[in-house]
Every structure is written in C-alpha cells, then in structure tokens.
Amino acid sequence: MISFDHVAYSYGGGELLTDISLELAPGSFHFLTGPSGAGKTTFLKLCYAALTPTAGQVTLFGKDVRDLGRDGVADVRRRVGVVHQDCQFLDHLSVAENVALPLTVSGRDTQAARQDLDELLGWVGLTHRARARPPELSGGERQRAALARAVIVAPDAILADEPTGNVDWEMSQRLMTLLVELNRMGRAVMIATHDLSLIRAAKSQVSARVLRISNRRLQLAGADL
Amino acid sequence: MRARLQRIGALLRGDAAADRVVPPAGFTVRLTLVSAATMAFLAVFALALALAAGRLADRWGEELARGATLRISAPSGEMDRQVAAALRVLEQTPGVTDIRALDADAQRALLEPWFGPDLPLEDLPIPQLIAFSETAAGYDPDGLRLRLQAEVPGAVLDDHARWRRPLMEAAAGLRTLGWTALALIFGTLGAMVTLAANAALAANAQVIAVLRLVGATDAYIAGAFVRRFTLRALAGAAAGAALGLVAIVLVPDGGEAGGILTGLGFLGADWLWPVLVPPLAALVALLATRAAARRVLGDLA
Numbered sequence: 001m002i003s004f005d006h007v008a009y010s011y012g013g014g015e016l017l018t019d020i021s022l023e024l025a026p027g028s029f030h031f032l033t034g035p036s037g038a039g040k041t042t043f044l045k046l047c048y049a050a051l052t053p054t055a056g057q058v059t060l061f062g063k064d065v066r067d068l069g070r071d072g073v074a075d076v077r078r079r080v081g082v083v084h085q086d087c088q089f090l091d092h093l094s095v096a097e098n099v100a101l102p103l104t105v106s107g108r109d110t111q112a113a114r115q116d117l118d119e120l121l122g123w124v125g126l127t128h129r130a131r132a133r134p135p136e137l138s139g140g141e142r143q144r145a146a147l148a149r150a151v152i153v154a155p156d157a158i159l160a161d162e163p164t165g166n167v168d169w170e171m172s173q174r175l176m177t178l179l180v181e182l183n184r185m186g187r188a189v190m191i192a193t194h195d196l197s198l199i200r201a202a203k204s205q206v207s208a209r210v211l212r213i214s215n216r217r218l219q220l221a222g223a224d225l
Numbered sequence: 226m227r228a229r230l231q232r233i234g235a236l237l238r239g240d241a242a243a244d245r246v247v248p249p250a251g252f253t254v255r256l257t258l259v260s261a262a263t264m265a266f267l268a269v270f271a272l273a274l275a276l277a278a279g280r281l282a283d284r285w286g287e288e289l290a291r292g293a294t295l296r297i298s299a300p301s302g303e304m305d306r307q308v309a310a311a312l313r314v315l316e317q318t319p320g321v322t323d324i325r326a327l328d329a330d331a332q333r334a335l336l337e338p339w340f341g342p343d344l345p346l347e348d349l350p351i352p353q354l355i356a357f358s359e360t361a362a363g364y365d366p367d368g369l370r371l372r373l374q375a376e377v378p379g380a381v382l383d384d385h386a387r388w389r390r391p392l393m394e395a396a397a398g399l400r401t402l403g404w405t406a407l408a409l410i411f412g413t414l415g416a417m418v419t420l421a422a423n424a425a426l427a428a429n430a431q432v433i434a435v436l437r438l439v440g441a442t443d444a445y446i447a448g449a450f451v452r453r454f455t456l457r458a459l460a461g462a463a464a465g466a467a468l469g470l471v472a473i474v475l476v477p478d479g480g481e482a483g484g485i486l487t488g489l490g491f492l493g494a495d496w497l498w499p500v501l502v503p504p505l506a507a508l509v510a511l512l513a514t515r516a517a518a519r520r521v522l523g524d525l526a
Binding site for chain 1: 434443445
C-alpha cells in the first residue's frame with residue numbers, strides 16, 4: 001500500500017531523514033514517535049505525496065510517487081485520510097461542510113453519504129457544532145472535526161499527526177477507539193505522537209508497532225504492544 | 226463539439242457544492258463584475274461605431290457612385306448650343322439615365338449657402354451643370370470624356386470618383402477603428418480578468434492547499450474558480466451591454482444632417498451583435514481564468 005525503500009529527504013542543504021525502509025500494509029497499525037523536529041511530520045508528508053523523496057523510492061498504491069502526476073497525487077489523497085497537526089479547514093464553510101469536503105471534491109456527496117456524515121459527527125461529538133464555522137471551535141473540537149474529515153471517505157490508510165494533542169483524555173480515547181475500529185475494518189493507520197501514555201493505553205485495543213525517528217533514521221521502538 | 230457544448234452547459238448550470246468551496250466574496254470578483262460591465266458598455270459603442278461607419282461607407286459608395294455631373298463653361302452665345310449638344314451626347318450614351326440640366330433656380334439654390342439669396346445668376350459667368358445618374362450596368366466614363374472633348378469642348382465630366390475615394394477610405398478607416406477598439410476592449414477585459422483571477426488564486430492558496438489535501442484535482446479547483454469568474458463576467462457584461470444599448474437608444478437622432486455622430490445605432494439584424502457581447506465577455510473570462518488557474522496551480526504544486 002505505502003512502501004519506503006531506502007528513502008532520504010533533504011531540505012535546505014540538510015538531510016532530515018535518511019535510509020528509511022518501511023511497508024505499511026493494509027490492516028497495519030503504527031505509532032510514530034520521536035522528539036519535536038525529529039521529522040515525524042516530514043515522514044507523514046512523504047506518505048501522502050505532499051513531499052517527494054530526494055533519494056530512494058516511495059511507492060504509493062503501487063506507483064512511484066515521482067510518476068504520479070498531479071491527478072495521481074489527488075487520487076492518493078482520496079485513499080489516504082490525513083489529520084494535520086494544525087487541522088486546516090476552510091473557514092468560510094461550516095463544520096459539517098468541512099467534514100464532507102472529501103465527498104464533495106470526489107463527487108460522492110450523496111444522500112447516503114449525508115447520513116454517514118450525521119453519524120460521524122455524532123460519533124466525534126460534534127452534532128451540535130455542525131453549523132459552526134471552524135474558527136468558533138475549540139482546539140479539541142477542531143481535531144475531532146479533522147479526524148472525521150479524514151475518515152469520511154473510508155480511506156485505505158489514515159495518517160494522523162498528533163491527533164489527540166488538544167483533546168482531553170476521554171476524547172482522545174474515543175478518537176483512538178474510532179481509529180482502532182477503522183483499523184479492524186482493514187485500514188492501515190499511522191499515528192505520529194509524542195504522547196507515550198496514548199500508546200500505552202492503546203495496548204489493550206490493538207496490536208501496533210511503535211516506530212521512532214532518531215538521528216534521521218527510523219527505528220523499531222519496541223516489541224508489539 | 227457536442228462534448229464541448231455539454232461542458233459549457235455544465236459550467237453555466239454550475240455545481241452548488243463545488244462553487245461553495247471557493248470563498249464567496251472578495252474584491253477580485255467585484256472587480257471582474259465592474260470590469261466586465263464597463264467593457265461591455267464600451268464594446269456596444271465600439272460595435273455601434275463600426276456598424277455605423279460600415280453603413281456610411283456603403284451609403285456614400287452607392288450614392289456617389291451612381292451620380293455624376295457635367296460642367297459646361299462657354300461664352301454666353303455658345304452656352305445653349307453646347308448644352309444641347311451635351312444633352313444629346315448623354316442621351317446617346319449607354320448606361321446613362323435621369324439626365325437633367327439644372328435650371329437657374331436649382332443652380333441658385335446650390336450657390337445660396339455661399340452667396341446668399343437673390344444672386345443675379347444671369348449676370349455672372351456661371352457654368353451650366355447637367356446632372357445624371359448611371360444605370361446598374363454603368364457607363365464608360367473614358368469613352369464619354371473623349372466624345373465630349375470632340376463635340377462639347379467646354380464640358381468637364383465629374384464622375385465623383387476623385388472625392389468619393391477619400392470619403393470611402395475615411396469611412397472604411399472608421400469601421401476598422403471600431404472593430405479594432407472592440408478587439409482591444411475584449412483583450413483588456415481578458416487582461417483584467419487574468420489579474421483578478423491571479424489575485425484570487427494567490428489569496429486562496431490556503432484554500433487550495435486544503436482542497437488538495439482532501440483529494441481535489443487541479444481541474445476541480447480550477448473549475449470552481451473558472452465558473453465563478455465566468456458567471457460574474459457574464460452578469461457584469463449583460464448589465465453593461467444593457468446600459469450601452471439604452472445609451473445608444475438615447476443618442477438624439479440628428480437625421481440626415483447628423484452624419485455618423487448621430488447615426489450611431491443598430492438597424493435590423495445589427496441588433497444581434499450587442500446580444501453577443503455578454504457571451505463573448507464570458508468566453509474571454511473563461512479562457513483567461515483557466516489559463517491563470519493552470520499557471521497558479523502549477524506554481525503552487
């Protein structure tokens with residue numbers, strides 16, 4: 001699905017990641033840890049073709065990322081749900097419209113999809129905020145909305161960058177439960193986080209690999225949780 | 226062709242959901258609206274000028290080409306004989322019709338603007354004028370001149386070609402000027418829409434980033450912007466063209482004396498031309514926005 005073969009990424013003359021090889025298979029669950037600035041976000045961006053490796057090969061759904069073209073990149077983004085650290089919404093749209101955006105841009109905004117949207121908003125506890133604008137949301141509400149947007153098209157893979165950074169413990173557990181459910185449905189999940197308590201708490205729900213970026217390299221941080 | 230028409234139809238029908246992904250307001254959209262209205266207003270006038278100049282050129286061409294004058298200068302004792310000879314020559318010339326020697330009253334009327342009424346025409350050595358027209362088949366002016374030279378030595382044939390040509394050239398020049406102005410107006414509209422679309426796309430870089438993040442293709446993103454600018458240009462141009470037509474209708478009619486200045490307007494099928502201005506403006510906006518979107522989206526990649 002997503003594979004890295006001796007991938008390196010440099011920016012501004014400095015190498016941020018080096019010699020990374022990894023396979024994200026359907027149904028896999030990964031946590032990605034590492035200190036701030038280690039390159040977790042860069043690694044995730046390589047996973048959804050927001051960046052192109054400076055060395056090595058990134059293959060997304062069977063295609064080299066360098067051969068994707070712009071429409072190919074768009075196709076990848078429809079198969080990979082991304083939860084950004086800063087969420088990124090269209091402020092002139094309501095929360096519900098933002099969450100439904102992947103459906104809108106792919107022409108799948110049907111009545112059935114609308115029902116899924118209502119259920120999803122209820123699941124992340126945002127039904128009462130459906131008509132609100134993103135700037136009116138709290139940090140936690142924004143992350144819940146971003147997660148709902150990432151999963152609404154039932155993507156093959158879900159990449160989340162600190163998805164529980166601004167939510168309370170109870171909500172972070174609910175979000176984790178949602179991600180685990182999606183994983184059980186065969187979706188690959190990768191969560192970049194520095195919150196080790198989140199990883200430990202996930203232990204009871206899912207078998208996950210914990211990866212760590214250290215000194216620009218990807219390492220296995222420990223045995224399966 | 227059919228696929229292209231279907232695409233244009235889809236563009237005009239719009240996609241409410243897709244249209245909403247682009248922020249609604251912004252000075253760029255208003256700029257497009259006002260620019261299109263102004264340019265359509267000017268385009269209607271340019272059209273009116275081009276068409277009026279064309280009509281004037283045609284009219285002058287037709288009227289002057291058909292008329293000719295014979296001027297006879299001779300001593301008073303010879304005048305009647307030469308006029309009679311000239312009339313005889315003209316009557317025998319194929320292609321000449323409607324021959325009439327101007328009488329004293331008609332000649333006085335011609336000179337009245339310069340010399341006033343009650344001009345003692347009989348005391349002045351005024352040449353005798355004979356006006357005639359040519360039939361559709363036309364006559365041979367060179368042959369007529371040779372015969373007049375032999376039989377009426379005091380006659381000078383003026384077939385109006387000498388001063389008809391510069392007038393027609395002037396009218397044709399005005400017509401070209403009108404069409405050139407029209408082309409420049411649409412070119413300027415394209416440039417203004419391009420600037421507005423560039424500004425809108427650059428100002429919405431964050432929106433574009435989000436749309437790409439959720440899987441929007443560049444064609445989808447460009448389509449949303451193109452639709453917005455095209456429909457605004459269409460609306461603005463429709464308003465501008467309507468105002469232009471009202472202004473044209475309100476131009477006072479100076480009748481025959483007014484010439485081109487008050488002859489601005491549309492006759493018969495000419496009224497279809499200003500109707501084409503709004504769709505043409507929309508087409509220019511569509512092409513300009515699409516080019517701008519391709520460029521900016523490429524730069525933002």
